[in-house]
Amino acid sequence: MSDFDYDLFVIGGGSGGVRAARVAAGEYGAKVALAEEDRYGGTCVIRGCVPKKLMVFASTYRDAFQDARDYGWDVTDGPFNWQTFSGKMRAELDRLEGVYRRLLDGSGVEKLDARATLKDAHTVKLSTGEEKTAKHILIATGGRPVRPEMDNADLGIVSDDIFHLDELPKSMLIVGGGYIACEFACILHGLGVDVTMYYRGGQILNGFDDEARGLVAEQMRTRGIDMHSGASIIEMENREGGTWVKATTGKEKTFEKVFFATGRKPNSTNMGLENLGIKMGRNGAIEVNEYSQTGVPSVYAIGDVTDRVNLTPVAIREGMAFVKTVFGGEPTPVDHELIASAVFTQPEMGTVGMTEEAARAQEEVEIYATSFKPMQTAFAGRDDRVMMKLVVSKANRTVLGCHIVAPQAGEMIQLAGIAVKMGATKEQFDQTCAVHPTMSEELVTMRNPVRTS
Secondary structure: OOOOOEEEEEEOOEHHHHHHHHHHHHOOOOOEEEEOOOOOEHHHHHHOHHHHHHHHHHHOHHHHHHHHHHOOOOOOOOOOOHHHHHHHHHHHHHHHHHHHHHHHHHHOOEEEOOOEEEEEOOEEEEOOOOEEEEEEEEEOOOEEEOOOOOOOHHHOEOHHHHOOOOOOOOEEEEEOOOHHHHHHHHHHHHOOOEEEEEEOOOOOOOOOOHHHHHHHHHHHHHHOOEEEEOOOEEEEEEEOOEEEEEEOOOOEEEEOEEEEOOOEEEOOOOOOHHHHOOOEOOOOOEOOOOOOEOOOOOEEEOHHHHOOOOOHHHHHHHHHHHHHHHOOOOOOOOOOOOOOEEEOOOOEEEEEEOOHHHHHHHOOEEEEEEEEOOHHHHHOOOOOOEEEEEEEEOOOOEEEEEEEEEOOHHHHHHHHHHHHHOOOEHHHHHOOOOOOOOOHHHHHOOOOOOEEO
16 A cells, blocks of 8 residues: 555646656556646647647738639638637637646546645645645746836736737737747738837747848748837837837837746746755756656656747657656656757748757758748749758768748658758758659758858
């Protein structure tokens, strides 16, 4: 008979926590409970990837209608009905939450709809007043968007709020230049909102390949998004017509809505972690070792609350590695190397491996890149451009990085990521016969480097 109520207690019902709970219970026979204070599915399903991607799909139809006319179809577009779309979107999120709940039930995981905090290394206290003990505790509480520290910041919305708007505003200022800011700028512009962006840096998408993010920025401007670099808000207040803002550039303007996409923070506050001596970074990230274990041996943490690589599939893999380590008897370190990702701007950007800038700082490289007008939109008379790029080691010919800016770049980079993860060389790319006519065939037909170092 165990001295604990459970073998595993999971705090957080997002993708990582649910996967760990299910596998520990269903495949390893562990007695598992999971506490979630909000909705099952976490950021990704309820207020992130899934509803965002549905909005991406919705926003692309305006261009599709115009392309259809240019291809000879007799179609008329709009107006876009936000209420129709948002109602269906919320219904789909409800359905997905139900799927997550049923998956836990099917694995024998006990669900506790409550907030959980840590009392000690093996005891969890619930907002219902109950206390539960567990041999192992896994924290998978994710992260949340944050507003800047300034007066009246609560007048602006954040990414969690965007899916619950009663109606779309006519104008919106998006503050920030990261992937969330850029994705929603493209989405809202596509849905007919007059979008302005303020971002502090000289270019959007800091940390991504310079050439790739430069092309994304150029295409966003071409589409009509009003972008201002070196700009942030210093004052804001409610005025007639919306929210008045004053920028660091001196510009003053009133927007119907202001959207802060200025960063996210781990959900680790007021959980009792400090009392246990669990170390956290300045932003509240829980510090863990390569096995996702905190300084308290019985307590582990995965996903965005650790602020390592904040992507849903990474949280799921961290959860799987945790279960193998703790319940499978297979110590499994988390692999954060060569993770492919996509930014769902218009056009999309897909990336895996090193940027040109990072690779150059490490070793001598050859750069193979091409930019061109894709057949589909060129025929329709649009000036859209795409880019395919490979960063190649001079020493061993390994493809260190692949960067794609194009429609469906996310789909392409998933497949290219397999080759890069396997350590494929440029010659192995070249030995692969092209699929013609496609945009992605350029990845295997670029013979001569455009730059070397």
